[in-house]
Every structure is written in structure tokens, then in C-alpha cells.
Amino acid sequence: MAEPHLHIxxxxxxxxxDYGGVIDVYYKVKALAEIGVRVHLHCFEYGRGEAAxxxxxxxxxxxxxxxxxxxxxxxxxxxxxxxxxxxxLVDRLCRDRHPVLFEGLHSCFxxxxxxxxxxxxxxxxxxxxxxxxxxxxxxxxxxxxRAYFTQxxxxxxxxxxxxxxxxxxxxxxxxxxxxxxxxxxNVVHVPAFHPxxxxxVPPGVGDFCLYHGALSVPExxxxxxxxxxxxxxxxxxxxxxxxxxxxxxxxxxxxxxxNVKLRENIPTAEITNLVRAAQVNVLPTFQATGIKxxxxxxxxxxxxxxxxxxxxxxxxxxxxxxxxxxxxxxxLSIQACMAQPAGGxxxxxxxxxxxxxxxxxxxAQAILAVVY
Numbered sequence: 497m498a499e500p501h502l503h504i505x506x507x508x509x510x511x512x513x514d515y516g517g518v519i520d521v522y523y524k525v526k527a528l529a530e531i532g533v534r535v536h537l538h539c540f541e542y543g544r545g546e547a548a549x550x551x552x553x554x555x556x557x558x559x560x561x562x563x564x565x566x567x568x569x570x571x572x573x574x575x576x577x578x579x580x581x582x583x584x585l586v587d588r589l590c591r592d593r594h595p596v597l598f599e600g601l602h603s604c605f606x607x608x609x610x611x612x613x614x615x616x617x618x619x620x621x622x623x624x625x626x627x628x629x630x631x632x633x634x635x636x637x638x639x640x641x642r643a644y645f646t647q648x649x650x651x652x653x654x655x656x657x658x659x660x661x662x663x664x665x666x667x668x669x670x671x672x673x674x675x676x677x678x679x680x681x682n683v684v685h686v687p688a689f690h691p692x693x694x695x696x697v698p699p700g701v702g703d704f705c706l707y708h709g710a711l712s713v714p715e716x717x718x719x720x721x722x723x724x725x726x727x728x729x730x731x732x733x734x735x736x737x738x739x740x741x742x743x744x745x746x747x748x749x750x751x752x753x754x755n756v757k758l759r760e761n762i763p764t765a766e767i768t769n770l771v772r773a774a775q776v777n778v779l780p781t782f783q784a785t786g787i788k789x790x791x792x793x794x795x796x797x798x799x800x801x802x803x804x805x806x807x808x809x810x811x812x813x814x815x816x817x818x819x820x821x822x823x824x825x826x827x828l829s830i831q832a833c834m835a836q837p838a839g840g841x842x843x844x845x846x847x848x849x850x851x852x853x854x855x856x857x858x859x860a861q862a863i864l865a866v867v868y
Contacts (some may be wrong), residue, residue, distance in 0.1 A: 501534045501555065501594040501744070501867055507556040507580060509539045509559070511547035511669070513691065513708055514764045514787040519620055520668070521599050523689035524620075526858035527551045533582060535557065540580045540603070560585055569644075573605070574651040581605040586612070597666075601625045601652065604712040608661040618867060620664045620686075623785045624675050626653035631783040635714035664866045669787045686789050686862055687854050691768075692796035695847045697838050702775030702799060704734040705830060708767050709790060711760075712741025717765060719780045724756050726823040727778070731755065733830060737772055756866045771798045776833045779803040779824075781818075787811050795846060799803025799838035802829050812853065816846050 499850055520842070525535050534555040538665035542562040550557045559767050560582040571578045586606055589596060591783035594618035598604050601626075608616060626649045659680050666686040667673035673685040709716035720737050724746070728735045737750065738759040750758045759770070771777060777794035791813065794801050797813060801817040804826070806861035808814045820826040 499532060499534055500526065500864065501536065501592070502627070502867060503538065503584065503589055503596040504535045504537045504599060505603045506599045507576075507595065507616045509535075509541050509544040509547055509550075511544075511549045512764060519691065519789045519849055520620075520622065520689050523691055523856055524860065524863070525550075526536045528770060528863065529855040529858050531857065531864065533864060536591070538561065538585055538588070540582075542585075558585075558588060566578075572651070573646075573649050574601075574655050576602045576648065576652075577605050577655060582594055589615075591628075597867070599864075601656065604655075604658055608658050616663050617661065618666060619659055620665045620666045620668070620861075621659075621672055621676060622668055624757060626656065628783070628785045630786060632714060633784065635718050637714075641714075645676060651833065666863065667777075668867070669811055671784075674810075684862070684866055685857050686866075688789055688792060689856050689859065690789060690792045690854060691857060692793065695843075695850055696795050697797070697799060697843060697846075698772050699837070701837055702773050702836065703834075704736055704774055705776040705778050706738065706770050706774035706798075707737050707778050707780075708738040708740065708770065711737070711739040711743070711746065715781060717743050717746055718782055719745055721749055722782075722823075723778060723781055724753055727780075727826050727830070728753065728755060731827055731830070733834060734757055735773050738767055768793065768797060774798060776800045776802055776830050778827075778830065779807050784809040791817075792850075795850060795855075800833040801837070802833065813849070816849060818840075 508518055509571055510518040513519045528535055536556045537550060537554045538558045539561040541559045542564055546559055563579050568575050568579050580603055586609055590598050591609055596605055597618045598624045599620050629645050629649035629652055633642050636642040636645055664682040665680055666677050666684055668688050670685055673683055677683040707720055708841055711717055716809035737754045740761050742760055743756055750756045773792055777798045779791055791807060795816055802820050803817050803819060803821055808817055820830045
């Protein structure tokens with residue numbers, strides 16, 4: 497086969513690879529480039545700027561301004577979709593016949609464009625988006641934002657039918673694969689791409705627990721408050737919470753707790769260092785959607801992982817974590833982990849499962865097999 501070319505349409509600029517969705521995009525592009533795919537990357541830019549790091553791994557990189565004007569809220573299409581339309585993008589895609597991979601439903605405004613008829617078009621599904629937005633609405637306390645998420649969920653559910661135009665859908669988790677397979681054809685499970693080449697758990701024992709995430713996301717704010725107020729209250733174990741955009745409520749809760757510290761606006765490398773230094777990575781979530789990239793980071797790089805059911809539901813990673821759904825059993829599990837090195841049969845199982853399912857190179861080859 498001649499050198500394969502692939503257009504990838506990304507909902508955001510995937511560098512720096514510092515939050516869930518763009519982590520999957522960046523390390524997917526990198527893995528595809530390493531197996532010889534010449535990637536033509538198209539990014540919607542709305543604040544992250546252009547990145548020389550992308551030009552180093554792609555055949556070409558193009559940027560398009562996302563139209564984030566409030567008038568887009570009046571469209572019958574989801575705001576996250578209609579704000580990512582671009583005639584310049586379509587014109588560029590029409591200059592050749594290479595396959596096109598659309599990253600997430602967000603980037604699918606042009607998926608059904610008649611000018612792309614007859615082209616191989618694939619969609620990477622990062623979530624069942626209407627479920628994700630419904631959960632965001634439930635976690636949101638502000639009236640305007642809650643109404644926005646609810647309306648967006650309704651529009652996304654309706655818009656999802658555009659996926660029938662795709663030649664294949666690449667689902668990120670087994671649960672999402674089951675959902676999409678009930679509605680569309682040729683659904684393939686391709687696990688999340690991530691920064692870890694292998695399982696590398698540090699020796700020894702740490703002396704604190706860590707929760708990390710984008711704290712500006714209501715779901716993560718809720719999880720952090722749950723840890724401060726219900727799990728770590730009165731627990732003789734330090735907790736570090738790391739991330740950007742902590743709410744005033746979370747800052748106040750941390751200020752009242754003598755065993756909790758907040759680390760805000762620290763670089764990705766420092767987050768990884770904290771994941772490795774912690775004795776327990778504590779990862780509750782109240783939103784069982786897709787797969788959480790931070791869970792993979794903690795399993796590849798960290799010692800013990802204590803989480804709740806929604807964090808691991810339908811991921812196939814349940815056996816690698818200590819899973820508890822109420823604060824008291826979570827507290828007991830954390831205390832049991834604090835003096836126990838991470839190793840032995842449990843670590844061997846982690847290596848076996850993660851190496852088999854989450855090898856970036858093998859999963860890039862699976863995409864190439866679908867595309868060509």
C-alpha cells in the first residue's frame with residue numbers, strides 16, 4: 497500500500513494535551529504518525545493558539561476560528577456543533593480523496609455534507625454526548641448553565657442521527673460501543689489513547705492521597721467537594737486536590753479542612769508527578785460516560801486507585817481498582833492502602849490488562865485497518 501493519508505478534524509487544538517478529549521486526539525495522531533500515516537490535522541481554535549508541536553508529527557496542520565457568538569445558541573443544531581462549521585475546511589477536504597476522521601460529535605457539522613459524498617468518513621465517538629450533557633445539567637447549580645446543558649443535550653440527541661453518514665464509528669469504551677451498535681452500523685471499540693508507553697508504578701510508599709481534574713467542570717467540582725466534606729473529613733490522611741478553576745465553594749471547603757491542600761493552575765508534568773508521588777489516587781465521579789483519561793493515567797503511573805462504580809462502569813478496568821460507593825467504605829479502603837506498597841499479583845494483573853487493551857501502537861493499527 498502506498499503511504500496512507502488521513503484527514504483528522506479536531507474539535508480543539510490538541511496541544512498541550514492537558515484535558516481528556518485532546519489527550520485522546522494528540523496521542524492518536526502521534527501513534528498514527530509513528531506507524532507511517534501522513535496526518536492532515538484540522539483544528540478549531542478558540543483560545544489555545546497554534547502549536548509547533550503538532551507540525552512536528554503531522555503532514556499538515558490547519559486552524560479554523562470557532563464561531564462562539566451567542567447568536568449560535570438560537571440554532572436548531574447543538575451550539576458545540578454549529579460553532580464548528582467552516583467553508584474553508586470543506587474546501588480543503590475537497591482537494592483530495594483521502595479518508596476523513598471526525599473527532600467527536602462536536603466536529604461533525606460537515607459529516608453529511610454532499611460535497612464529501614463517496615468519501616470514507618469515520619467518527620471517533622468520545623462519549624454518548626447527550627448523556628454527558630444531561631449529567632452536566634444535573635451537576636450544575638447555576639440556572640442559565642443548567643438550562644444551556646439541558647437544551648444542548650436535547651439538540652445533541654436529535655443531531656446524533658448524522659452518524660448514519662459515517663462509514664464507521666470508533667467507540668471509546670465497551671459501554672459506548674454497545675450503545676452505538678444499537679443505532680448504527682460498523683461500530684468498533686478502539687480504546688482511549690494516552691501518554692503512557694507502559695505501566696510504571698513507583699516503588700515505595702507515598703504519604704498523601706490525590707484527586708485531580710478540571711475543577712471548572714461541575715462534575716469534577718462535585719467530586720472534589722464530596723471528598724473534602726464526606727470522605728476526608730476527620731480522616732488522618734492528607735489529601736491534595738489539583739486542577740484549574742476551583743469554585744468559591746470548593747476553596748472555602750478546603751480552607752476549613754486541616755488535612756486538604758489545593759494546587760491550582762499547575763502544569764501537566766507536575767500533575768503527573770503528583771499522580772506518581774501519591775499513595776492513593778482517589779477518583780470518584782458521578783457521571784458514568786465514556787472513559788476518564790485521568791483513570792488511565794493513574795493506573796499506568798500511580799500506586800493504588802480508589803474510586804466509585806461510575807468511574808469504572810463499562811470500562812473493563814473494574815478489577816484494577818478498589819471500587820466503593822459510600823464514603824465510609826471509601827475511607828476504610830484508603831486507610832488500608834496507606835501503608836501497603838503497590839505490587840504483587842495486583843500489579844501483574846494491571847500490566848496484563850493495560851498492555852493488552854491500551855497499547856497506542858496496536859490501537860492506531862486498528863484504526864488504519866478500519867480506514868483502509
